[in-house]
Amino acid sequence: MIATALRRFDDLAHAPSAGTEDRTPARPLHRAPAPGTGTAGLSVALRGLGKAFGGRPVIDGIDLRIRAGEFVAVVGRSGCGKSTLLRLILGLEAPGRGEVAVDGAGPRRIMFQEPRLLPWASVLDNVAVGLGRGVTKAERRQRAGAALAAVGLADKAGAWPATLSGGQRQRVALARALVSGPGLLALDEPLGALDALTRIEMQDMIEGLWVEQGFTALLVTHDVAEAVALADRILVIEDGRVALDLAVPVARPRRRGDAGLAALEGRILDHLLGRPSHA
Amino acid sequence: MSQPLSGAGARLTPWLLPLAVVALWQVAGSAGLIPGTVMPTPAEVAEAGWRLGRTGELWTNLGVSFLRALGGLLVGGGIGFALGLANGLSRTSDVLTNTTVQMIRNVPHLSLIPLVILWFGIGEEAKLFLVALGVFFPIYANTHHGIRSVDPHLVEMGSVYGMSRTTLFLRVVLPGALPAIFVGLRYALGIMWLTLIVAETISASSGLGYMAMQAREFMLVDVVVLAIAIYALLGKVADALTRGLERRCLAWNPAYAG
Numbered sequence: 208m209i210a211t212a213l214r215r216f217d218d219l220a221h222a223p224s225a226g227t228e229d230r231t232p233a234r235p236l237h238r239a240p241a242p243g244t245g246t247a248g249l250s251v252a253l254r255g256l257g258k259a260f261g262g263r264p265v266i267d268g269i270d271l272r273i274r275a276g277e278f279v280a281v282v283g284r285s286g287c288g289k290s291t292l293l294r295l296i297l298g299l300e301a302p303g304r305g306e307v308a309v310d311g312a313g314p315r316r317i318m319f320q321e322p323r324l325l326p327w328a329s330v331l332d333n334v335a336v337g338l339g340r341g342v343t344k345a346e347r348r349q350r351a352g353a354a355l356a357a358v359g360l361a362d363k364a365g366a367w368p369a370t371l372s373g374g375q376r377q378r379v380a381l382a383r384a385l386v387s388g389p390g391l392l393a394l395d396e397p398l399g400a401l402d403a404l405t406r407i408e409m410q411d412m413i414e415g416l417w418v419e420q421g422f423t424a425l426l427v428t429h430d431v432a433e434a435v436a437l438a439d440r441i442l443v444i445e446d447g448r449v450a451l452d453l454a455v456p457v458a459r460p461r462r463r464g465d466a467g468l469a470a471l472e473g474r475i476l477d478h479l480l481g482r483p484s485h486a
Numbered sequence: 487m488s489q490p491l492s493g494a495g496a497r498l499t500p501w502l503l504p505l506a507v508v509a510l511w512q513v514a515g516s517a518g519l520i521p522g523t524v525m526p527t528p529a530e531v532a533e534a535g536w537r538l539g540r541t542g543e544l545w546t547n548l549g550v551s552f553l554r555a556l557g558g559l560l561v562g563g564g565i566g567f568a569l570g571l572a573n574g575l576s577r578t579s580d581v582l583t584n585t586t587v588q589m590i591r592n593v594p595h596l597s598l599i600p601l602v603i604l605w606f607g608i609g610e611e612a613k614l615f616l617v618a619l620g621v622f623f624p625i626y627a628n629t630h631h632g633i634r635s636v637d638p639h640l641v642e643m644g645s646v647y648g649m650s651r652t653t654l655f656l657r658v659v660l661p662g663a664l665p666a667i668f669v670g671l672r673y674a675l676g677i678m679w680l681t682l683i684v685a686e687t688i689s690a691s692s693g694l695g696y697m698a699m700q701a702r703e704f705m706l707v708d709v710v711v712l713a714i715a716i717y718a719l720l721g722k723v724a725d726a727l728t729r730g731l732e733r734r735c736l737a738w739n740p741a742y743a744g
Contacts, residue, residue, distance in 0.1 A: 299646065314648075323643040327661040327738040336657075339648040367738045383647075 247311060248276035248423030249390035251296055255305035257447075258291055265291045267447035268305070275311055275390075278417055278424040280434030283444035284479060289427045292444065293317075293393050296425065313390025313422070314339065318397040322376035324368040330379050331355065331364040337383035354386035355379070358412060374405035378412070385416060392417075394426040398433065407463065410437055414459070431479070435472045436461055443478060451478055526708040531715060534708035543697070548716070551686065551693040554610070555678050558617025563674055565618070566625035567667070574633025574663070575655075587626065595619045596684055608689040613682065620681040621674035628670025632663030665739065668732050675724040679717060 251273040258266040265288040273279050281289045294300045296307055297315050309315070316337065324333045334351040335342075342350070355361050358378040368376055377397060384392055394413070398406045414437055417424050428434050434441050435455060443451035453475070457467045477483070508528050514520050515527030522530070538544035569587070573580040595616060606612040636659050644658045686695025694713050701709035736742040 297646075317646055319639070319643065321639060323639050325640065325658065325661070327664075327736075328657070336644075336647050336649075340650070340653075369738065369740050 247313075247390070248421055249309050249311035249313060249315065250275040250423070251391070251425075252308040252310070253296070253305065254308070256292075256295060256302055256307060257304040258288075258295060258300060259303050264447050266295065266303075269447070269449055271442070271449060273423060273425070276421050276423055278414075278426070278437060278439045280426045280428060280438035280441045281444055282428060282431055282434045282441060282475065282479070283450075285429065287444045288447040289444045290395055293395055293425060293427050296391075297393050309391070311390050311423075314387050315391040315393065316384040316387065316389040317393040317395060318377075318380050318384045320396045320399055322368070322373075322380040324376055324379055324383075326368050328368075329364065330360065330366050330368060330371070333368065333379055334382045334386050337386040339387060350386055351382075354382040357385070357416065358382045374401055374409065377401060377409060381409075381413065381416075385420065385422075388420065389422050391423045391425065394424065394428075396428055399428075399430070406433070413437065418459070431472050431475050432463075432468075435468045435475070436463060441471075441475065443475060451475065523705075523707060526711055530708045531711050534706070534712045538697075538709065538712070547692055547694050547697045551682060551695070554613045554686075554693065555617060555682050558614050558682070559621050559674065559678050561614065562618030562621040563625045563671070566622040566670075566674075567629050570626045570629025570667075570670075571633060574630045575659070584630075587623075591623045591627075596681065599685065599688060603689050608691060612689060613685045613693075616685045617678055617681045620677040624673035624677060625667070625670040628666045628673070629663065632666025632670075633659060635666065636662035664735055665742075668728065668736070672725070672728050675728065676721070679721055679724070683717060 251271070253269050253271040256266055256269040256271075257264060267288075269292065281292060283289045291300065295302055296309070297317055298307070298309075299317075324330075325336070328336070331348065331351050334354050335347040337354070338347055338350060352361065352364060355364055358381055360375060360378055360382070363371065363375065363379075368379065371379065380397070398409050401409060410433060413424075424437075426434065426437060438455055441451070441453045441455060442449050443453075453471065455468075455471060457465060457471075461468060511520075511525075512528045515522070515525065515530075520527075526534075535544065569583065573584055598616065598619070602612045602615055606615065640658050640662065641654065644654045649657065682693075683695045686693040687699050690696040694716060698710050698713035701707075701713070732742050
């Protein structure tokens with residue numbers, strides 16, 4: 208069953224843009240032309256991508272195209288290779304074979320599972336880390352302050368990270384990832400450690416900023432509901448391959464508990480759990 | 487559990503016990519419970535301090551000891567810090583030198599005194615060498631450990647966010663290692679005084695230890711006790727300075743705040 212799904216996917220991936228159109232219904236993306244801050248996202252193309260650790264293939268021949276500005280969620284069981292895929296796309300790992308082509312302007316940024324804030328730097332300075340080199344001091348302060356305000360933490364600029372709650376720390380990490388106006392934002396299970404309500408707030412915040420700024424978003428998660436709530440498109444990874452590639456044809460803003468989302472979530476879970484699909 | 491004292495109360499409380507001991511000592515001495523040849527009273531010790539202070543002898547010796555301590559700390563601590571950094575950051579450097587350092591570490595540095603006297607006589611080099619050797623190890627070991635135990639997640643974050651090697655070191659690695667380096671500094675300060683006192687007692691012609699030894703020759707118990715009391719005060723001053731530095735440099739760490 209997986210094999211046929213894969214073959215079907217391979218055909219689609221190799222087909223010209225008609226195939227892509229097929230999977231992505233022509234619905235208007237709720238992405239307002241961002242005033243001032245907006246950067247066009249990066250597009251990503253993977254061709255025959257493979258990576259092995261200690262002789263065991265973790266990524267096993269992935270062909271994939273991600274359009275600029277698309278919100279893609281990558282789901283799968285633990286150890287299926289989804290985090291490695293993210294690291295390959297970000298250039299944190301070198302591919303074993305095949306290639307990763309990233310096209311467009313803007314830096315690539317990542318939000319980790321842990322906030323990874325510098326405990327000895329103020330919240331503002333932590334956000335400024337995301338600006339990289341070659342930015343004047345005044346501009347650093349100004350831009351970092353604006354990014355902090357965007358995640359609703361302007362009043363915490365001078366605080367130490369140790370004094371923040373888990374959700375606030377992850378918001379600072381989000382501000383740090385977005386302060387440079389990235390073309391691609393990779394999210395490596397960034398909300399896994401948060402409580403349910405904080406997680407939903409964070410999801411809304413990420414979605415809102417994505418709509419506003421127009422970066423390409425790549426979310427790795429094992430929370431299928433989260434993937435369905437946020438993404439335009441969901442990739443299910445199994446044994447280092449793309450086993451399912453599904454569009455999420457539900458308009459934004461999405462309401463949690465929407466019947467269309469629930470049906471999709473059920474279908475993906477059935478697949479992951481190896482149950483026969485009702486769809 | 488109990489309410490912490492506030493303001494002046496909190497600052498004075500730690501001194502209650504030492505003051506009580508001194509008071510008790512004074513009373514016992516005045517009442518004749520302790521013979522003056524065994525232990526002079528605090529008043530007599532203070533008077534000895536006043537006497538030696540007026541002649542300038544006390545200040546000269548104190549200054550000499552202080553400079554020796556500081557010199558040894560800077561030389562030994564500087565080398566220990568540099569080698570600790572090198573071995574914490576570079577595998578090659580670690581493999582080359584760490585085994586040797588650990589072997590030397592297991593030799594009690596005070597056992598080198600006879601050799602040091604043969605090499606340097608009783609000049610300043612002997613004291614500098616011994617103090618430097620003594621403070622080297624705690625600073626080396628803790629710097630090394632501090633660098634090694636920096637959270638690799640933070641280092642990865644730094645490099646992903648495009649930090650140069652220098653920035654990564656200054657903004658991530660060094661601040662991460664700082665708490666451990668301070669632990670090393672505190673140990674080093676203790677060893678610094680210990681080494682200096684022993685070295686000055688055995689082979690010197692000036693300094694606090696020498697002053698105490700000279701006083702023993704002339705049965706001046708009050709001066710001997712004075713020297714010991716000064717050591718206690720100097721230790722307290724060094725500790726307070728380190729604490730102040732920690733509070734400034736590690737303000738981000740809830741364990742050191744306040």
